[in-house]
Structure formats: structure tokens, C-alpha cells
Amino acid sequence: LYAFLRISDDLADGDEPIDQKRASLARWRLQLRAGLAGEDGHPVFPALRWAITRHEVPSGYLEDALDGVEADLSVSRYEDFQSLDRYCHLVAGAVGLACVRIWGHRGEAGRE
Numbered sequence: 001l002y003a004f005l006r007i008s009d010d011l012a013d014g015d016e017p018i019d020q021k022r023a024s025l026a027r028w029r030l031q032l033r034a035g036l037a038g039e040d041g042h043p044v045f046p047a048l049r050w051a052i053t054r055h056e057v058p059s060g061y062l063e064d065a066l067d068g069v070e071a072d073l074s075v076s077r078y079e080d081f082q083s084l085d086r087y088c089h090l091v092a093g094a095v096g097l098a099c100v101r102i103w104g105h106r107g108e109a110g111r112e
Helices: 002-013 018-034 042-053 059-071 081-103
Strands: none
Touching: 002 018, 002 042, 002 081, 018 042, 018 081, 042 081, 059 081
């Protein structure tokens, strides 16, 4: 999970032009979907697939994290709290919810 998220963040934070970053993230998203379906187009996917299957991590959290790093490419200010709250879920909440599935928790899960 960490490796997938690290790669995702690095794709958005690189020195390439924004259009190239967007294209790289779009390819990475397609690789994620293929990887979760059993295609190992990148070395990270066998372990990621195992972890999210074993710990019942919803793949939507991974998609949300990709939406968050992609948002960093174009949005630097949010007009209202609702938009900011959504962004916070994408860049931090989804990651935390995925991690909690692996680490374990007691009681009710958060916003799912």
C-alpha cells in the first residue's frame, strides 16, 4: 500500500510539465485497475492486491488517493469548506482509512 501511494505521489510531484503528470497519473490509474484484476504490469501490484484482498481495503480508497494527488496539479485554493473537506478526504482520509484496514481498529469505521 505504501509503495503504491508513494509512486502515486511522486508522479504528481515530479518536475515534468502538468500535462505529462496528468498523463502519467491516468496511465497509473489504468495500471491500478489492471493490477487489481490480476495483471502485474508493475512490481507493486502483486503485493498491493494481496494486501487489499487480505485486509478488505476498498479499492475506492486507492482511486480517491489518485484523485487527491491529481487535484494537487490544478487546485491550490478551495472556495468553501465542503470542497476543502472533500480534498482532505482524498489526500489524507482515504489513505488513513486504507491503513486502518491493514493495522486494525476497534469500533465503527469512519466515513466509508
